[in-house]
Amino acid sequence: MSSNGTLPPRAHASVDNLRTYLLAAGAKTPHRAAVIQAAPGGGLETVSWGELEARTDRCVEALDALGLDVGDRVIIESDTSAEAVATLLACATLGLPFVPVAPGLPDERLRAIIASAEPALYLQTVDGKRADIPEQVGTGRFGPEGVVVERQPVRRGPRRRRTVTPVDTAYIIFTSGTTGRPKGVAMSHRGVISFLRGARAADFLTIEDRVAGTAPLQFDFALFDIGFALSHGATLVPVPRDRLTWPRRLLAFLREAEVTQVHAVPSVWRPVLRHEPEMLAELGDRGALRGILFSGEAFPLNELRGVQALLPKARFINLYGPTECMAVSVTELPNPLPNDAERLSIGRAIPGAEVTLIGADGQSVEEPGVIGEIYLRSTSLFNGYWNDPETTRATLVPDPLHPRSGQLVLKTGDLASRGADGELYFHGRADSQVQIRGNRVELGEVETRVAAFPGITGAVASVLPHEEDEPQLHVFVTCDPGEPAPDARKVAAFCRTALPVYMVPHKMHVVDEFPLSANGKVDRTALRALVSS
Numbered sequence: 297m298s299s300n301g302t303l304p305p306r307a308h309a310s311v312d313n314l315r316t317y318l319l320a321a322g323a324k325t326p327h328r329a330a331v332i333q334a335a336p337g338g339g340l341e342t343v344s345w346g347e348l349e350a351r352t353d354r355c356v357e358a359l360d361a362l363g364l365d366v367g368d369r370v371i372i373e374s375d376t377s378a379e380a381v382a383t384l385l386a387c388a389t390l391g392l393p394f395v396p397v398a399p400g401l402p403d404e405r406l407r408a409i410i411a412s413a414e415p416a417l418y419l420q421t422v423d424g425k426r427a428d429i430p431e432q433v434g435t436g437r438f439g440p441e442g443v444v445v446e447r448q449p450v451r452r453g454p455r456r457r458r459t460v461t462p463v464d465t466a467y468i469i470f471t472s473g474t475t476g477r478p479k480g481v482a483m484s485h486r487g488v489i490s491f492l493r494g495a496r497a498a499d500f501l502t503i504e505d506r507v508a509g510t511a512p513l514q515f516d517f518a519l520f521d522i523g524f525a526l527s528h529g530a531t532l533v534p535v536p537r538d539r540l541t542w543p544r545r546l547l548a549f550l551r552e553a554e555v556t557q558v559h560a561v562p563s564v565w566r567p568v569l570r571h572e573p574e575m576l577a578e579l580g581d582r583g584a585l586r587g588i589l590f591s592g593e594a595f596p597l598n599e600l601r602g603v604q605a606l607l608p609k610a611r612f613i614n615l616y617g618p619t620e621c622m623a624v625s626v627t628e629l630p631n632p633l634p635n636d637a638e639r640l641s642i643g644r645a646i647p648g649a650e651v652t653l654i655g656a657d658g659q660s661v662e663e664p665g666v667i668g669e670i671y672l673r674s675t676s677l678f679n680g681y682w683n684d685p686e687t688t689r690a691t692l693v694p695d696p697l698h699p700r701s702g703q704l705v706l707k708t709g710d711l712a713s714r715g716a717d718g719e720l721y722f723h724g725r726a727d728s729q730v731q732i733r734g735n736r737v738e739l740g741e742v743e744t745r746v747a748a749f750p751g752i753t754g755a756v757a758s759v760l761p762h763e764e765d766e767p768q769l770h771v772f773v774t775c776d777p778g779e780p781a782p783d784a785r786k787v788a789a790f791c792r793t794a795l796p797v798y799m800v801p802h803k804m805h806v807v808d809e810f811p812l813s814a815n816g817k818v819d820r821t822a823l824r825a826l827v828s829s
């Protein structure tokens with residue numbers, strides 16, 4: 297806290313701030329490893345908790361000198377690393393919302409984010425390649441030694457804020473809004489920390505764990521990995537991006553770093569299953585690998601079963617939820633899954649949060665098996681979309697059960713039903729529900745059935761418009777390498793025995809692999825474009 301008002305605002309150690317929360321667990325063991333990462337010259341390097349705090353404070357000092365005020369934005373372009381963590385913790389210390397972007401983000405996308413966020417400062421790593429940052433933005437680079445400012449940020453008037461509070465924005469994650477204009481999800485310190493605290497109830501990590509993170513920094517999955525590992529006093533092991541493209545290199549890195557937990561979107565496991573199953577099994581057998589956490593999209597059942605079969609002793613966690621609340625639930629799945637499992641449980645909201653399913657009639661859905669939209673009551677709700685009050689109002693809405701209460705809840709846009717056990721089961725996005733001949737089609741059900749056909753390793757279903765006829769159900773499949781492509785008629789017959797006729801794919805397309813979004817999710821738009829082209 298600044299005493300005489302001229303010193304920069306500081307997060308007080310007694311209140312929720314990303315910096316204090318993430319460094320707390322290591323304070324008593326400054327010599328333990330906080331981060332183990334690929335060393336520039338090859339091999340691995342370790343950054344201790346003490347060193348991580350020292351680097352953070354070196355960054356704070358450099359950022360202090362710029363006279364920025366609480367709320368001034370800082371773009372951080374980097375992959376996950378000890379240096380990036382120190383820089384974002386420095387921003388948190390000073391109440392500077394950081395906007396994480398991954399290297400390789402297209403220039404026009406970065407310019408759109410800059411136009412929207414109007415950051416005071418843009419920081420990249422010492423070997424970053426980005427050039428031509430707009431004049432009005434200050435620029436600098438960061439590395440193990442801290443931050444070096446290249447172009448001073450333009451001072452925007454005197455400091456008006458005296459304190460960094462838990463409800464101040466800690467970061468803004470820009471997602472690709474449906475309108476193409478970037479949508480900035482502004483998340484508070486309190487929001488992130490309350491989700492991380494709630495996620496600890498899963499009792500998944502110990503101080504001994506080494507957590508491999510694979511998400512790009514612009515994806516809040518990466519921020520979760522940083523927060524989840526460090527808040528447990530465990531060690532974060534960022535996986536270099538160039539290790540993700542080849543399964544052999546990925547598994548070799550996990551073995552070399554003696555990783556115990558891997559956090560990844562389902563797509564990371566697809567090439568591993570296809571090309572290096574034995575090497576993965578070895579990591580579970582003789583290696584240290586004992587936990588898999590996945591999120592971002594439903595893990596195709598056949599693929600999840602494949603990974604479980606190779607790691608019979610590992611724990612599996614399904615983490616579900618939108619960036620607007622960091623996430624909703626952390627659910628341990630049985631290993632192996634029951635044979636008759638048709639869909640994955642997304643469990644129940646973390647302690648301190650509550651999900652209500654709301655039906656089309658606006659009333660809460662109480663009967664098991666009935667589908668409703670997930671509304672979330674929680675302290676992890678975001679502050680709003682950056683500079684977009686209208687979309688914010690459509691997402692943070694009055695509690696439908698008590699509209700007069702003034703309480704806001706998150707309207708997630710996701711559909712779910714409750715099983716008899718009270719656990720939630722995901723039924724897709726409300727805006728991606730498709731109708732065929734007036735019937736609601738569960739694309740996930742179609743995909744699960746098609747992927748069960750011998751020789752088919754993956755299936756993504758999509759409804760495509762048809763010029764003279766009504767929309768049609770297509771399915772894109774990947775097949776066992778070396779097997780002949782499956783006969784579409786046989787696949788359709790196989791579906792007809794288990795699905796209603798309107799859920800039998802009209803057309804099947806064989807693809808080598810599924811296109812992925814920047815965050816590693818299956819890019820359904822890119823798949824659909826394959827057909828119309």
Ligand SMILES: Nc1ncnc2c1ncn2[C@@H]1O[C@H](COS(=O)(=O)NC(=O)C[C@H](N)c2ccccc2)[C@@H](O)[C@H]1O
Pocket residue numbers: 471516517520521590591592593594595614615616617618619620622623642708710722724725
């Ligand atoms: N486990 C799932 N099963 C099934 N559909 C899912 C699942 N996790 C998301 N999703 C879907 O993805 C949407 C959220 O997408 S997102 O806003 O880009 N955010 C994420 O995917 C990451 C997420 N916020 C997060 C935060 C912290 C750690 C890990 C992941 C959800 O609304 C769901 O539709």
